[in-house]
Amino acid sequence: MNRLRVTTGPVLALTAIWLITRALMLWLLVHGGARLLGSGSVTREVWRLYFHWYGVLAHGSFPVHDTLWQYPPGAGAVLLAPGLLPGLTYFEAFVVLTLAVDALTVAALLRAGTRPGRSLLGAAVWTGGLPLLLHLPLARYDVQVTALAVLSLLAAARSPRAGGVFAALGGLVKVWPALVLLGTPRGRPTRTAWAWAAGAGLACLALLAACFTHPLSFLREQGGRGVQIESLGGTALNLARHAGWPGRARYRYGAMEMTGPHVHAVATASLALTALSFGLLVLWRVRARRWTEATPFDAALSAVLLFTVTSRVISPQYMIWLIGLAAVCLTSRHTSQRPVAVLVLAASALSTVVFPMYYREVIDGTWAGCLLMLSRNGLLTAAAVLSFVRLWRAARPPAGKSVPTTQPPPGSDRLPERALSLS
Secondary structure, eight states, rough: HHHHHHHHHHHHHHHHHHHHHHHHHHHHTTTTTGGGGGTTHHHIIIIIIHHHHHHHHTTTBBBOOTEEEETTHHHHHHGGGGGGSSOOOOHHHHHHHHHHHHHHHHHHHHHHHTTBBOOOOHHHHHHHHGGTTTHHHHSSTHHHHHHHHHHHHHTTTTOOOHHHHHHHHHHHSSHHHHHHHGGOOTTTHHHHHHHHHHHHHHHHHHHHHHHOOOOOHHHHHHHHHHHEETTTHHHHHHHHHTTOOOOOOOOOTTTEEEEEEEEEEEHHHHHHHHHHHHHHHHHHHHOOOOOOHHHHHHHHHHHHHHHHTTTSOOTTTHHHHHHHHHHTTTTTTTTTTTHHHHHHHHHHHHHHHHIIIHHHHHHOOOHHHHHHHHHHHHHHHHHHHHOOOOOOHSSSTTTTOOSSSSOTTGGGGOOOOOOOOOO
């Protein structure tokens, strides 16, 4: 009874904060035409681009020869979903569904945080962290993608099958959620999660291919992407403009990209760094000797951070992914990623200053724009390095001690595999 009273208060407080902050985000969405809020540029992607793709998908085909369509076929299901809500415009239905998924995510984090030995700090990070991006999360489908990754991590602790299925669904929508399976404990949990992910992914892909034509049309557009101005490479090139580099920013592939001499070399370097990051993660997986209940969560955040900072594209909505994964880490008292979560939140706040508030400064490559991007990307880089270092150290046994190479999370040997369990 005492424990119930202890947890009920914080849960009610977080619920109230969620309601207040989401109401504020809706108010910002309605007033998104203000100059400081981007003059409508934040919401334009839904009512113009998403709605256009909805019309194409509704006729049974994925967009073809559309340079802006760069998403796996699962994204089509997310973009079609607003059509299931009658009586609302596409934009209104999209926002309603995004809020519903947001509520589902915080409910899952609350449920995980109220379990014995867990923490409500994760739910607090998601509840308070998402509004740092103002109304942007309500006008992108990254909340839905992040929810699948969060559910995958929380479910895998009790049911590797469910964790694998959620990861596969997320991967079909935006690829990166497949990374959350990196830290599954060795042995049977890994085999089960990865097998179910592969099976669910292939089954859903086959279903989408049967219902729609050109399901893999996105592949031909991915290779043409250049260096976005918000990436690490884009920041370096923007700084180079002050040293005489003749390039400039231009709208291509749905984003502002740098064009000019040496851009291809910067893009190649980014891909090489991504490959190096993948190699480091594989090396960690091979050499890790100590697993706790937090290891899968920490590994997921570290992997997505490394792939984010080495990407040619670091859009502001990528911060939604990192906030969600940081929130999952903080549901466990054993996580090694607490200081990383602080850096992620700080970078999220700076991302809002960059876009939509002072995006013109970044596009023009002014000193103010360059310093903003240097600060945001510096925080992200520091978070990625710190995250991997702490993940590596946490996976090593204490000095003078040895542990089994496979150490399942505490209590996993007596927990039933319930496919619909969230944590």
